[in-house]
Amino acid sequence: MTTPRDLMIIAMDAAPEHTVEQGNLSLALAGAEVIDLLTAQAVRLEGEDIVPGYRPTLGDRLLEEAASSLVREAPYESLDDWLWRRGRGLSSAYLAALEGEGQLTRQRRRWMPFRTSQTLIDSPDHRQAEDRWTSDEPVLATLAASLGIRDKRTGDPPSVADDAVTTVLAAVHDALTELEAERQRRAIEEAAFDNVWRGE
Known part of the structure; x- marks a missing residue:
């Protein structure tokens, strides 16, 4: 299992109590991929740039797809640019992967999270993600908290010791803040347009 897959499972488990916007989840999944690539020494950070390392299996x-899409020559891609580029539609890709592996089962309900009629089955992967979640593992807990998922826990997630991972988590937080600001800006513009249309 990987951090993004674990995060996807936790986000699905949390719905509908903590329904996560797909754009938010995609950004967090892209950040989780960088964290796993850092752990595998497939990349390193030089300031805010993602510098590819060797290519492990x-x-x-x-x-593997994430590693293959890295910019391998200078100037390297910034962490922020990676989150927005790689994150585009990434939650749908992880949902499709879980579906393709038979990790989902159909439910007869009128409304389901992620606009799908499927939910997670009880599987070793599902249990592993839950174990990581219930143990309050710092990286997964911080990523989930950035999406508004904290279950019944109070206070901040445990601190992360690795500076590079902390940099990625901060970049995810900043990207999510930027996305929310953009949503609010668009909502204000749409409301103003509606008022003009109605002659208010």
Whole structure:
């Protein structure tokens, strides 16, 4: 299992109590991929730039895809640019991967999270993600908290010791803040347009 897959599972488990916007989840998944690539020494950070390292076998198709999409020559891609580029539609890719692996089952309900009629089955992968979640593992807990998922816990998630991972988590937080600001700006513009249209 990988951090993004664990995060996807936790986000699905949390719905509908903590329904996560797909754009938010995609940004967090892209950040989780960088964290796993850092752990595998497939990348390192130089300031805010993602610098590719050697190419280990990662054992996960989407993580391999992430590694293959790295900019391998200077000027390297910034962490912020990676989150927005790689994050585009990434939650749908992880949902499709879980579906393709038979990790989902159909439910007869009128409304389901992620606009799908499927939910997670009880599987070793699901239990592993839950174990990581219930143990309050710092990286997963911080990523989930950035998406508004904290279960019944109070206070901040445990601190992360690795400086590079902390940099990635901060970049995810900043990107989510930027996305929310953009949503608010668009809502204000749409409201103003509606008022003009109605002659108010």
